[in-house]
Amino acid sequence: MPLTLERRVAPSKLMMFASPVIAIILTLIAGAIILLFLGKDPANGLYVFFVEPLTQAWSLEEILVKTIPLALIAAGLTICFTANVWNIGAEGQFILGAIAGATIPVLLPDLQGPHTLPLMMMLGFMGGMFFALIPALFKVRFGANEILTSLMLVYVAELILDYFVRGPWRDPAGLNFPKTIDFNEWASMPIIGADRLNIGLYIAIAVAFILLFFMGRTFQGFGIKLAGQAPKAAKFAGFSRDKTVYLVLALSGGLAGLAGIIEVAGPINQLRPAISPGYGFTAIIVAFLGRLNPVGALIAAFILSITYIGAENAQIFLKITNKITSVFQGILLFFVLACDTLIYYRLRLKARMNEVRS
Amino acid sequence: MSVDIIFAIAVTIMTAATPLLIAAIGELVVERSGVLNLGVEGMMIIGAIAGFAGAQLMGSATAGILFAVGAGMLLSAFFALLVLVMAANQVATGLSITLLGLGLSGLIGNAYIGLPGLKLPKMDIPGLTDLPLIGNLLFGHDILVYASFALAFGVSWFLFKTRSGLILRAVGDNHSSAHAIGYPVLLVRFLAILFGGACAGLAGAYLSLSYTTQWIEGMSAGRGWIALALVVFASWRPMRAIAGAYLFGSVLILQFHAQALGIKVPTQLLSALPYIATILVLILISRNRRLIQSNTPACLGLPFVADK
Numbered sequence: 282m283p284l285t286l287e288r289r290v291a292p293s294k295l296m297m298f299a300s301p302v303i304a305i306i307l308t309l310i311a312g313a314i315i316l317l318f319l320g321k322d323p324a325n326g327l328y329v330f331f332v333e334p335l336t337q338a339w340s341l342e343e344i345l346v347k348t349i350p351l352a353l354i355a356a357g358l359t360i361c362f363t364a365n366v367w368n369i370g371a372e373g374q375f376i377l378g379a380i381a382g383a384t385i386p387v388l389l390p391d392l393q394g395p396h397t398l399p400l401m402m403m404l405g406f407m408g409g410m411f412f413a414l415i416p417a418l419f420k421v422r423f424g425a426n427e428i429l430t431s432l433m434l435v436y437v438a439e440l441i442l443d444y445f446v447r448g449p450w451r452d453p454a455g456l457n458f459p460k461t462i463d464f465n466e467w468a469s470m471p472i473i474g475a476d477r478l479n480i481g482l483y484i485a486i487a488v489a490f491i492l493l494f495f496m497g498r499t500f501q502g503f504g505i506k507l508a509g510q511a512p513k514a515a516k517f518a519g520f521s522r523d524k525t526v527y528l529v530l531a532l533s534g535g536l537a538g539l540a541g542i543i544e545v546a547g548p549i550n551q552l553r554p555a556i557s558p559g560y561g562f563t564a565i566i567v568a569f570l571g572r573l574n575p576v577g578a579l580i581a582a583f584i585l586s587i588t589y590i591g592a593e594n595a596q597i598f599l600k601i602t603n604k605i606t607s608v609f610q611g612i613l614l615f616f617v618l619a620c621d622t623l624i625y626y627r628l629r630l631k632a633r634m635n636e637v638r639s
Numbered sequence: 640m641s642v643d644i645i646f647a648i649a650v651t652i653m654t655a656a657t658p659l660l661i662a663a664i665g666e667l668v669v670e671r672s673g674v675l676n677l678g679v680e681g682m683m684i685i686g687a688i689a690g691f692a693g694a695q696l697m698g699s700a701t702a703g704i705l706f707a708v709g710a711g712m713l714l715s716a717f718f719a720l721l722v723l724v725m726a727a728n729q730v731a732t733g734l735s736i737t738l739l740g741l742g743l744s745g746l747i748g749n750a751y752i753g754l755p756g757l758k759l760p761k762m763d764i765p766g767l768t769d770l771p772l773i774g775n776l777l778f779g780h781d782i783l784v785y786a787s788f789a790l791a792f793g794v795s796w797f798l799f800k801t802r803s804g805l806i807l808r809a810v811g812d813n814h815s816s817a818h819a820i821g822y823p824v825l826l827v828r829f830l831a832i833l834f835g836g837a838c839a840g841l842a843g844a845y846l847s848l849s850y851t852t853q854w855i856e857g858m859s860a861g862r863g864w865i866a867l868a869l870v871v872f873a874s875w876r877p878m879r880a881i882a883g884a885y886l887f888g889s890v891l892i893l894q895f896h897a898q899a900l901g902i903k904v905p906t907q908l909l910s911a912l913p914y915i916a917t918i919l920v921l922i923l924i925s926r927n928r929r930l931i932q933s934n935t936p937a938c939l940g941l942p943f944v945a946d947k
Contacts, residue, residue, distance in 0.1 A: 285945070288944065424926070424931065425921045425922045425925040426871065426921065428677065429868045433861070433915075434918070436911065437914050444907040448905065562734075562738065565731070569731060604742050605746055607745070608739060611736070611737075611743075612735075618721055618725070618728060619721055619727060622725040
């Protein structure tokens with residue numbers, strides 16, 4: 282192995298801030314190469330993909346619309362991953378939150394008033410929370426790996442949603458389309474932008490800062506960090522590992538559920554078989570790009586959100602399938618992880634050093 | 640229900656179990672070396688499209704297999720680069736490989752949607768295949784069905800009966816000691832990861848060249864994840880993986896036969912069965928903590944950096 286790692290005496294402060302930036306630059310370079318392979322002009326392609334969305338008011342608003350679910354889900358995931366608990370089923374918790382919150386506008390459409398939306402959001406949070414507590418329970422009680430159980434539940438959640446919108450909750454006046462009735466005015470998120478941007482943005486920002494405070498300034502937050510970095514020390518200090526597992530999964534599941542109900546009560550305004558272009562999975566990348574910091578995740582959510590709008594642009598102007606979004610996202614996570622190593626390690630060329638010595 | 644139908648169902652279970660078994664055996668070797676690769680789903684789907692496209696390109700389904708294996712290995716090499724050279728977090732890196740695989744397969748596969756595919760030839764043995772009942776069960780499958788069993792037996796022999804297998808397990812159980820004795824920890828893991836990638840690619844090829852002979856986006860449908868659960872179910876033993884794969888294969892097939900058997904439940908519930916079954920099986924097996932603890936490679940998921 283010509284390259285070896287050498288542990289730094291102290292984590293590099295410079296790399297902590299530089300690593301996400303370097304990762305993004307490397308992703309752009311890789312993106313240019315892929316565009317070249319697809320026979321497109323890379324400079325123009327990258328412009329259409331990453332810059333064009335930022336130049337127009339409508340697309341900027343759409344970026345913010347998609348930032349809301351990404352930031353909310355990722356904020357919860359940063360806590361989870363910090364505790365070394367791997368919830369990768371946020372997509373399912375998002376869907377269950379949407380279903381739970383939608384019970385009010387779908388089943389009780391007459392329940393209208395200023396209390397409707399807060400009630401829906403509470404239900405959404407609880408729906409996601411309970412769905413995330415399933416892998417938590419299985420992990421604590423039976424030692425079942427939460428990565429696999431939470432992921433399996435994503436498929437289950439998608440099928441539950443499918444069942445409701447095609448079965449009991451289908452809009453009777455919907456020409457047999459698999460969808461529920463439109464949510465009434467009281468059950469819709471108030472708009473703060475020109476078109477579809479809603480108050481969810483404020484909620485996402487507030488959640489990010491509350492969690493930042495929670496992790497940095499409270500005893501519980503300290504316990505979660507300790508559980509991730511030094512599980513034995515956490516145990517000796519009296520922090521229950523089981524409680525931490527329940528807490529972080531409940532919190533991240535709840536926030537994913539909240540994101541779910543905000544999405545269906547906002548831009549979508551009804552339930553359909555597909556309500557997410559994979560926000561729950563993209564949020565994993567967001568959490569890492571944000572260096573597992575809730576406010577960092579807020580910024581990262583905005584950046585990842587550009588790739589969704591960029592892909593729509595690319596589909597129209599460059600005739601590239603929007604599958605390229607997940608390619609870019611996968612590459613980005615890949616580089617983020619590679620660059621994070623440089624915070625703690627230096628890369629050395631081993632072979633060359635040996636040659637010099639001998 | 641006639642005996643014929645039971646045997647017909649048994650044959651379909653075989654087709655569902657084969658890709659699970661191949662992918663699980665690959666991941667089993669990777670995990671035995673102490674590395675957790677959550678990229679199985681991504682490597683499988685990239686194998687499926689590479690196999691399909693390769694077969695179109697070369698005009699031969701068998702040639703498609705080579706493309707699938709190569710593609711799976713290539714993707715696993717990226718994984719190895721990150722977790723071995725850069726000592727990156729294995730869980731997150733595996734996820735990035737899955738996302739990348741799903742995206743790339745969609746990008747490449749766009750041109751192949753709706754095209755008729757090529758099917759792997761059946762290995763008919765005149766006389767034997769025509770035997771009543773067991774003829775169809777034991778003979779006349781494509782090469783990958785037999786390869787899946789050969790892999791399971793071969794890996795079992797390798798892990799527990801050869802010196803190299805012992806070294807691989809030593810690296811997975813205690814990488815510091817293995818390093819101190821002088822075994823090349825990272826090289827062993829690199830080879831294990833490549834083997835896992837090859838198997839996942841092969842499993843993908845089975846999906847697009849035999850199970851269904853067309854390219855469907857996202858056609859792996861969580862099978863890579865089920866294969867990961869299978870490794871736990873098998874408690875890291877290849878022979879038990881055969882049993883597990885056929886158990887899960889039966890559940891996967893159940894949804895297609897349930898209606899024929901007159902079972903009236905929502906289709907969504909039937910589709911959810913394999914995933915629910917995976918969770919239940921994980922719980923049941925994980926409850927037996929002694930079994931899990933005595934078989935789990937002790938260094939599973941831990942990065943290794945040699946001290947100077």
